[in-house]
Amino acid sequence: MASGAAVAAGAAGNFLLSGCQPKEDKPAVDEKPRKPLPAEPEVTASKFNVCNVCSANCAMICDIVDGKVWRIRGNPDDQVARGRLCVKGYSSYKMLYDPDRIKFPMKRTNPEKGPGVDPGWVKISWEEAFELTGQKFNEAKEKYGPESIVFFTRPHDFAVRLAKAIGTPNLVRHLDTCYTTHEATWRAAVTGTGRPWMLDIYNAKYILSFGWDQPAKGKNMSAQGYIHALNNGARAVVFNPVLTATAALANEWIPIKPGTDLAVCLAMIRLIINEELYDKDFVEKYTTGLEELKAAVQEYTPQWAEKISEVPAATIERVAREFATTKPAIVPNHKRDAGGPLYFNGWRTSYAFIILNALVGSIDREGGVVFQRRSKLKPFDEVFPPLEFPAARKETIMGKEKFPIIGPTGKLGFVTVSEAILNEKPYPVKAMFVRKQNVLAVPDAPRFVEALKKLDFVAVADILPTEIVQMADVVFPEPHFLETSGMTDRVYFAFYPQIALKDPVGDPLYDTKGYGSIIIGIAKAMGLGQHFEGVSGTKLADEQLKALGSSMDELKASPNGLWSDQKPFKPREEFGTPSKKIELYSTVLKEHGYDPVPTWQPKRELPSDTYPLYLIVTRHAAHRMSESQNNELVMQVAPENFATLNKATAQQLGIKDGDEVMVESRVNRITLKARLIEGIRPDCVCVEHGFGHWSKDLTLAFGVGGNEGDLVPGFSVEELVAAKDPSASGYMSDVCVKVYKA
Numbered sequence: 001m002a003s004g005a006a007v008a009a010g011a012a013g014n015f016l017l018s019g020c021q022p023k024e025d026k027p028a029v030d031e032k033p034r035k036p037l038p039a040e041p042e043v044t045a046s047k048f049n050v051c052n053v054c055s056a057n058c059a060m061i062c063d064i065v066d067g068k069v070w071r072i073r074g075n076p077d078d079q080v081a082r083g084r085l086c087v088k089g090y091s092s093y094k095m096l097y098d099p100d101r102i103k104f105p106m107k108r109t110n111p112e113k114g115p116g117v118d119p120g121w122v123k124i125s126w127e128e129a130f131e132l133t134g135q136k137f138n139e140a141k142e143k144y145g146p147e148s149i150v151f152f153t154r155p156h157d158f159a160v161r162l163a164k165a166i167g168t169p170n171l172v173r174h175l176d177t178c179y180t181t182h183e184a185t186w187r188a189a190v191t192g193t194g195r196p197w198m199l200d201i202y203n204a205k206y207i208l209s210f211g212w213d214q215p216a217k218g219k220n221m222s223a224q225g226y227i228h229a230l231n232n233g234a235r236a237v238v239f240n241p242v243l244t245a246t247a248a249l250a251n252e253w254i255p256i257k258p259g260t261d262l263a264v265c266l267a268m269i270r271l272i273i274n275e276e277l278y279d280k281d282f283v284e285k286y287t288t289g290l291e292e293l294k295a296a297v298q299e300y301t302p303q304w305a306e307k308i309s310e311v312p313a314a315t316i317e318r319v320a321r322e323f324a325t326t327k328p329a330i331v332p333n334h335k336r337d338a339g340g341p342l343y344f345n346g347w348r349t350s351y352a353f354i355i356l357n358a359l360v361g362s363i364d365r366e367g368g369v370v371f372q373r374r375s376k377l378k379p380f381d382e383v384f385p386p387l388e389f390p391a392a393r394k395e396t397i398m399g400k401e402k403f404p405i406i407g408p409t410g411k412l413g414f415v416t417v418s419e420a421i422l423n424e425k426p427y428p429v430k431a432m433f434v435r436k437q438n439v440l441a442v443p444d445a446p447r448f449v450e451a452l453k454k455l456d457f458v459a460v461a462d463i464l465p466t467e468i469v470q471m472a473d474v475v476f477p478e479p480h481f482l483e484t485s486g487m488t489d490r491v492y493f494a495f496y497p498q499i500a501l502k503d504p505v506g507d508p509l510y511d512t513k514g515y516g517s518i519i520i521g522i523a524k525a526m527g528l529g530q531h532f533e534g535v536s537g538t539k540l541a542d543e544q545l546k547a548l549g550s551s552m553d554e555l556k557a558s559p560n561g562l563w564s565d566q567k568p569f570k571p572r573e574e575f576g577t578p579s580k581k582i583e584l585y586s587t588v589l590k591e592h593g594y595d596p597v598p599t600w601q602p603k604r605e606l607p608s609d610t611y612p613l614y615l616i617v618t619r620h621a622a623h624r625m626s627e628s629q630n631n632e633l634v635m636q637v638a639p640e641n642f643a644t645l646n647k648a649t650a651q652q653l654g655i656k657d658g659d660e661v662m663v664e665s666r667v668n669r670i671t672l673k674a675r676l677i678e679g680i681r682p683d684c685v686c687v688e689h690g691f692g693h694w695s696k697d698l699t700l701a702f703g704v705g706g707n708e709g710d711l712v713p714g715f716s717v718e719e720l721v722a723a724k725d726p727s728a729s730g731y732m733s734d735v736c737v738k739v740y741k742a
């Protein structure tokens, strides 16, 4: 029998010939008439809120019937939602009414932890939950030092203040798996601060996607913008190993070999510079380093890139010329595209995206990548000036101090947390506070479970009894976002400053407390209450709005639930680098010892005889990470995840549609159902993230599908430093696998 690698390569031959054919020029947007909807009941109240399922935070209107949310709509005056939501937003109220929600504070009575172990939950009062947590945290602090307490949370003012008050520098954040590559490259080469969160995709005329797949994820504004642009005559070319919805809507789908987009980008950069097709005015006025870049890319011919990527040289040349000569053109990027933290070379690819956009004059210009025009919110520390904090150790478990570009942002530590705990490097961790982060999201999840077992005490704030909750000693139940009040700033697609009201849909269903109150409760129990004197979320929102010349009362009274400061778009003339220009040859990267221009580097794992297939990770349009598999509406649409294979590959492996298969990597293996399609490269297997729950308290989610993250090896800080990657990204999909019948 042929080796596994040969099987995949053999099947790839025919596939690529057909896959690369440009489709007909008109995008295939489906305009079929829909079935009429049933008669509507009488809506008794409508409440403004903000979707918290993903960080786009679309503004929504919740229609209430008989005291319950009956329907959710997009707020038409919100520049993000534009009157629509995605399926995750529309279905989000089912999580509010999920009977499995955590209804009161709990403590575990069984000291044993892990999958299959009953924690022996006991209901406790809020006082006891705070006391127990305060006592355990203080014990760890006294015995092992404040740095032995780790916060494993999303960025949040209250948590940061508590961490500082305790004196721990360890705030682990998940962004090294989400978008840290883009954060690092934009900081270094363009902004000096963060990355942009907007694409003026609506006005683009040429959309060149290297794995940018947000329309396929239903991301509301990206999907609306993409469809609008296509209907408006834009041309879209999509490089993706999988025929996703974004690719299917495009004019052309190019099934590139995984992890090789960098080669194609480098060849395109070379051609655009050598043929002088770049936007001369923009490049001259707003960029530096063209000559150095030109010299550095001369070896990257289209023929060279073809050998690496399997994209014909003629296609690379044609697309590069089209991209450079159609205006406005854009290489859109969001988070986990080919320039995201998927593969070893992700940050280089992300930098190549910036260069391609700069060469065609599409940075902060109409139809290009645009910086968000946010409201200037008064920072937390200005509203509530801090007391003096104790000195904290400089050395962190995340290795923050070892990454001069991404370290100061603190957006790292997720991929290295297991190794740091298990190896006690650079020192032991004893206690953890977790909020809104699940076990399934960490590379090699079973190893993270082992790391959590090693800790003396884990406190978790959550809504549903997911896997992280099963590992907790104390559980703090939070309200669902539809039960919360306040306001949210527009960030994604914020063409002008705008703030949206959050008005609860009704009284809280259970004995829950908001995140801020939980943090303050723990602080008081630790004897650190003085750091939160007069601090509250309500006061913060009100003070911030007052500083903008409004107030919570005014926002509540507004007819559309929005505060807006609509002003015309003024393109940026200066950037945040040392030269105040976009640096095509980055002096900041150079200063810190990183490659100052993107140069070729392959992904880390390549197919071998043992593991012949690339693992491709994606998300289902209807699911949100690992938090929607217990949502009854979503599960009707997408009841499980699959190992999606090309029909030809499956045939050679003796696998039929619907067969149970094993997907195995060098670290673990998972069982999934096979789904066979033609629109995927034969050397790939694609798995949707979010499934594989082992918490028995999740009635619908338990035991369904598999977690592809189990297959991905974790990392130590040392390995990341050795990789000379300024983003400290964890290559969350950089693994090869084999697939066989279970």
Ligand SMILES: Nc1nc2c(c(=O)[nH]1)N[C@H]1C(S)=C(S)[C@@H](COP(=O)(O)OP(=O)(O)OC[C@H]3O[C@@H](n4cnc5c(=O)[nH]c(N)nc54)[C@H](O)[C@@H]3O)O[C@H]1N2
Pocket: 054, 088, 178, 179, 209, 210, 211, 212, 213, 214, 217, 218, 219, 239, 240, 241, 242, 244, 256, 257, 258, 259, 260, 261, 334, 335, 336, 337, 338, 340, 342, 616, 617, 618, 619, 620, 621, 622, 623, 624, 625
């Ligand atoms: N429905 C839904 N939407 C979401 C989320 C969700 O959970 N569900 N989560 C949000 C969050 S936090 C994030 S990070 C984003 C993530 O959303 P995306 O940034 O779209 O990332 P993925 O969903 O992982 O999809 C990655 C895409 O890259 C393609 N790909 C993989 N390898 C390569 C390659 O080598 N080259 C090229 N060209 N393409 C490749 C895959 O086929 C896939 O289409 O989505 C956000 N939106």
Ligand SMILES: Nc1nc2c(c(=O)[nH]1)N[C@H]1C(S)=C(S)[C@@H](COP(=O)(O)OP(=O)(O)OC[C@H]3O[C@@H](n4cnc5c(=O)[nH]c(N)nc54)[C@H](O)[C@@H]3O)O[C@H]1N2
Pocket: 174, 177, 178, 179, 335, 336, 435, 436, 437, 438, 439, 440, 441, 442, 443, 461, 462, 463, 464, 465, 466, 467, 468, 478, 479, 480, 481, 617, 618, 624, 625, 626, 627, 689, 707, 708, 709, 710, 732
């Ligand atoms: N294997 C694998 N790992 C990944 C990724 C992948 O594609 N594959 N993607 C990476 C990316 S891009 C991201 S953004 C991260 C996301 O990683 P996580 O942020 O860990 O996302 P989830 O897996 O959805 O876990 C969210 C947890 O928050 C809880 N939760 C939901 N809403 C609330 C709330 O309002 N309050 C509180 N307290 N808890 C709440 C849920 O019940 C769940 O336990 O995962 C990363 N890790």
Ligand code: SF4
Pocket: 051, 052, 053, 054, 055, 056, 057, 058, 084, 085, 086, 087, 088, 089, 090, 218, 219, 220, 221
């Ligand atoms: S894109 Fe969807 S999930 Fe994200 S905020 Fe908007 S409606 Fe919610």
Ligand SMILES: [Mo]
Pocket: 177, 178, 179, 335
């Ligand atoms: Mo993400």
